[in-house]
Every structure is written in C-alpha cells, then in structure tokens.
Amino acid sequence: MKFDLECSITLSKEAENLQEELNKFLKDMAGEEARGEIRGDKLHLRVVSTKKRSHQIVLFLYKRLAMLFGKNRIGLRDIHLDRYDIEIELDKEPIKEIEVPYAKVEFDGKKAKILIENKGEEFLWENYVDRIIRLIREKVERQYYEGKKEYWQLIWQSEEKKEAWNKDPSEEMQKRGWIKLMGKGKWFFFPPAASIMRAMEKIAIEEVVKPLGFKEIIQPMHVSFETWIKTGHLEGMPGEIYYICEPKSREIEEWEKFVDLLKIKRKVDEAELMKNLKPPKEGVCYAQCPNIYASLAGKTIAEDSLPLLIFDRSTPSDRYEAGGKHGIERVDEFHRIEIVYIGTKEQLAEIREKLIERYRYVFDDILDLEWRMAKVTPFYLQQAGIVGKEEDELKGTIDFEAWLPYRGDRSKEWLEIQNVSIVGEKYVKAFNIKAQRSQLWSGCSGIGLERWMVAFLAQKGLETENWPKAFKKYLPELPEMPKFL
Numbered sequence: 493m494k495f496d497l498e499c500s501i502t503l504s505k506e507a508e509n510l511q512e513e514l515n516k517f518l519k520d521m522a523g524e525e526a527r528g529e530i531r532g533d534k535l536h537l538r539v540v541s542t543k544k545r546s547h548q549i550v551l552f553l554y555k556r557l558a559m560l561f562g563k564n565r566i567g568l569r570d571i572h573l574d575r576y577d578i579e580i581e582l583d584k585e586p587i588k589e590i591e592v593p594y595a596k597v598e599f600d601g602k603k604a605k606i607l608i609e610n611k612g613e614e615f616l617w618e619n620y621v622d623r624i625i626r627l628i629r630e631k632v633e634r635q636y637y638e639g640k641k642e643y644w645q646l647i648w649q650s651e652e653k654k655e656a657w658n659k660d661p662s663e664e665m666q667k668r669g670w671i672k673l674m675g676k677g678k679w680f681f682f683p684p685a686a687s688i689m690r691a692m693e694k695i696a697i698e699e700v701v702k703p704l705g706f707k708e709i710i711q712p713m714h715v716s717f718e719t720w721i722k723t724g725h726l727e728g729m730p731g732e733i734y735y736i737c738e739p740k741s742r743e744i745e746e747w748e749k750f751v752d753l754l755k756i757k758r759k760v761d762e763a764e765l766m767k768n769l770k771p772p773k774e775g776v777c778y779a780q781c782p783n784i785y786a787s788l789a790g791k792t793i794a795e796d797s798l799p800l801l802i803f804d805r806s807t808p809s810d811r812y813e814a815g816g817k818h819g820i821e822r823v824d825e826f827h828r829i830e831i832v833y834i835g836t837k838e839q840l841a842e843i844r845e846k847l848i849e850r851y852r853y854v855f856d857d858i859l860d861l862e863w864r865m866a867k868v869t870p871f872y873l874q875q876a877g878i879v880g881k882e883e884d885e886l887k888g889t890i891d892f893e894a895w896l897p898y899r900g901d902r903s904k905e906w907l908e909i910q911n912v913s914i915v916g917e918k919y920v921k922a923f924n925i926k927a928q929r930s931q932l933w934s935g936c937s938g939i940g941l942e943r944w945m946v947a948f949l950a951q952k953g954l955e956t957e958n959w960p961k962a963f964k965k966y967l968p969e970l971p972e973m974p975k976f977l
C-alpha cells in the first residue's frame with residue numbers, strides 16, 4: 493500500500509516567513525510522512541504514507557494548520573488536490589482493465605495503481621477517494637461472477653397436478669377481450685379479469701396477511717432518489733426504473749409554446765416538452781418496501797411493538813422490463829401486496845415459518861397449484877462466503893414457483909410467483925431503525941397478483957366449472973363481459 497498525495501492550500505496572504513514554524517509543526521504532527529513548502533500565498537503539501545491513507549492525514553492536518561496560521565492572522569482559503577498516486581493490493585487479480593470516474597487505474601498483478609489529478613476540495617472533504625477505491629475493488633470482484641446465474645436450490649415440491657389445458661391464459665383472455673394492452677407492458681383489466689385479480693388479493697389478505705397480524709399502511713407511489721440510494725436500488729437497477737419529472741412551472745404561460753405546437757402538430761413536440769421539465773429526483777415505486785423503510789427512518793421501535801408487521805397494497809410497481817415482457821406475467825406495471833417484517837432474528841425465523849405455512853395452505857388448498865419452493869442466492873453472495881454460516885442460513889430469499897403448462901416441459905418451465913426474503917440488518921442500518929434493546933433484522937415478501945393469476949389460470953383454465961371449490965368461495969361467479977359490436 494502506498495498513498496502519495498500532493499495538494500496545495502491557498503492562504504489569505506503571503507506567508508513565506510512561517511516556513512520554519514511549518515516544518516516543525518509537520519514534524520510533530522506527522523513525522524516523516526508530511527512535507528510542506530510555502531511559496532507566496534500557497535502552501536504545497538506532500539503526504540506519503542504506507543500505512544494510513546494520506547487524504548485522511550491531510551484532513552487531520554488541515555484543521556490544525558488553520559489554527560497555526562490563524563495565530564498569525566492568516567486564513568486558509570481552500571485546498572486543492574494536485575496529484576494523488578495510490579497503490580493498493582487487491583484480493584484477486586483483475587481479469588481485464590476497468591474504468592472509474594475521476595481516476596486512471598492500471599493493474600500489475602494484484603496491484604492496482606490509481607492516479608487522481610487536479611481536483612477541487614469537495615474531493616477530499618466528501619471522501620470520494622475511499623469510495624473510488626471501494627468501487628475499484630467491487631468492479632474487480634464483479635469480474636469473477638459476471639454472467640453467472642443465481643444459485644438455485646430446491647427446498648420442496650408439490651405433487652404433479654393434472655392441468656386443465658395447455659394454453660397461454662394471457663392470449664386467451666385477450667381473445668375474449670378480458671384484458672387489453674395499454675402501451676408497453678401495461679394492461680387494462682375488464683370486469684372478468686379484474687374480478688380474478690381481486691379474488692387473488694382477497695385470498696392473500698384474508699388467508700395470509702391478516703391472520704399473521706400484518707397491519708395495512710398507505711404510501712406514496714413516488715420514491716425519492718435518497719431512499720433508493722439507501723436501499724441500493726439506484727445502483728442495482730437504474731435501467732429498470734421509471735423516472736418521474738416535475739414540470740418546471742405550472743403557469744400556463746410557460747407552457748404556451750408547447751400547447752401551440754400540440755395544437756398545430758396534434759402530437760407532442762418532445763424537444764419543447766423537455767424544456768419544460770425538471771430533471772427527475774424520484775421514480776415510480778419499483779417495490780413497496782423502500783418507502784416503508786423510509787417512513788421508519790431514525791425511529792426507535794418500542795420492544796412491545798416488535799415484531800413490526802406491515803403491508804402495502806396501495807401502489808402498483810413499475811419496472812422497465814424492455815424485451816422480457818410476456819402477457820400479464822412479465823409486465824411493466826404490476827400489482828403486488830408487499831409485507832414487511834422487522835424484529836429479532838428469532839422473531840423473523842418464526843414469521844418466515846408461519847408465512848410458508850399460510851402460503852402452502854393457499855397454494856395447496858385454495859388454488860390447488862403444482863408449485864415448489866427454492867432457496868436462491870445471488871452468485872456474488874455465495875462468493876463472499878456469506879452463505880453457509882449458520883446465523884446467515886436465515887438470510888436470503890425463498891422463491892415460490894408454479895409450473896406453466898402452456899410453456900411445456902415440466903422440468904423447466906416454472907414461473908416465480910412470489911418470494912420471502914430476510915435481508916438481515918442491511919435496511920434497518922441504512923435507515924437507522926432501532927429498538928430499545930433488541931438487535932433488529934428485517935425482511936419482506938412480495939405477492940405478485942398477476943403472477944398468482946397466471947399460475948392459476950395456466951393450470952386451471954378459464955372455464956369456471958374447472959376451478960377448485962375453495963377458490964370459488966372467493967369468486968362465486970365471473971362478472972359478465974360487456975358486449976361490443
């Protein structure tokens with residue numbers, strides 16, 4: 493490791509007479525590591541360290557230098573990073589070159605040589621340097637699991653069920669006019685289809701969510717960038733988010749040209765529109781849990797309110813799925829119930845067991861599905877050795893999947909219909925959520941209503957007489973489809 497930092501501090505006036513005092517000061521404060529030279533009103537500082545990070549030493553010195561010069565009625569105006577040479581040792585040898593903003597990076601075996609030049613003072617104060625180093629380590633680490641699939645391990649599988657048909661329910665519903673595509677990956681549900689979705693929702697709420705004591709909340713559909721920076725969504729899936737722009741103004745005069753062009757062209761002039769919009773600072777809900785955590789930020793939960801059990805069904809989730817869309821099962825806007833649980837490890841283990849038991853009841857006894865459960869672990873987590881440790885056995889995601897007869901092959905063609913996750917302390921830490929005494933963990937479970945519906949219809953068909961009795965209790969008959977000529 494080597495950190496060689498050169499920077500210059502602008503003084504409020506010339507101060508060459510203080511050179512000797514400075515030499516003594518640097519020797520006392522940083523031994524051999526720091527050297528400084530005053531030229532006119534500039535103090536040139538060079539810090540070379542093999543143990544500590546030089547930028548930390550500089551920040552440490554800066555406050556004390558302010559006092560030293562202050563005694564002589566000289567102020568420090570700003571600090572500029574002239575050149576920073578860093579050499580660090582990586583865990584693994586990079587497979588290929590990488591690029592990061594603000595720095596040049598070269599590799600020599602496991603050694604990374606980083607060069608940062610000519611940067612303003614926020615660079616030092618805001619700790620960009622440590623984040624650049626972390627980013628380099630992360631990018632090299634990522635080269636080792638790029639393209640690898642998540643690890644998937646079957647936990648449980650139901651018996652085979654005789655399928656009622658092997659057609660694609662989305663296509664069939666479209667033929668009957670029950671659903672209509674409204675732009676990219678967004679569907680309009682006419683009464684028969686809507687009633688099936690609502691029946692799914694009712695089952696989830698009455699058979700799973702309410703019996704386990706989850707309480708309903710209502711949240712905004714917009715999610716701020718601050719929230720997504722904390723949860724990691726903005727760095728994890730920036731390409732799947734629908735961004736929201738505010739207008740620059742609501743005054744109609746400001747929109748006059750836009751409206752005039754619209755009246756003449758009968759279509760939107762995109763360039764004119766963009767002139768009237770602010771850059772986005774938020775996006776449409778991607779999953780409901782981030783806003784739930786944000787609502788609890790900084791709070792201390794009373795012991796007798798643990799575990800905290802809440803659920804949301806107020807907002808749809810939007811995702812830019814691009815090429816992957818299919819029917820109502822992979823869409824750009826879908827409807828989920830998301831439940832969130834915050835409590836001790838023991839409480840979360842118990843909630844997960846109870847959830848699985850209730851879900852099992854729904855899939856076996858109400859929807860009568862052919863389904864299975866699998867433990868899934870993203871590849872990078874396996875690599876990091878996080879999986880396998882006993883306490884971390886609890887962490888992770890269980891996917892619930894159903895067979896889709898219309899896609900054929902029973903050994904392969906399964907669809908994730910929901911999941912149950914325990915994320916450990918990641919989110920409670922990110923949002924600073926605490927308890928009086930207990931160590932908190934959290935997790936969530938997202939029930940995809942379109943996915944439940946597709947799984948059910950793909951296996952049971954659209955003819956109500958083939959539907960299980962227990963389901964018909966929730967939907968005794970389908971509302972009639974309006975007739976169109």
Ligand code: ATP
Pocket residue numbers: 779811813820821822823824825826828908909910911938939940941942943
């Ligand atoms: P997939 O691997 O299918 O893209 P995901 O891992 O992105 O799913 P999660 O973020 O874990 O999904 O969301 C949880 C649940 O949300 C899924 O189990 C599913 O029910 C639902 N879901 C996610 N994406 C979609 C989509 N594009 N259309 C419909 N439902 C979805």
Ligand code: ZN
Pocket residue numbers: 779780781782830936937938
């Ligand atoms: Zn979630």
Ligand code: MG
Pocket residue numbers: none
């Ligand atoms: Mg996805």
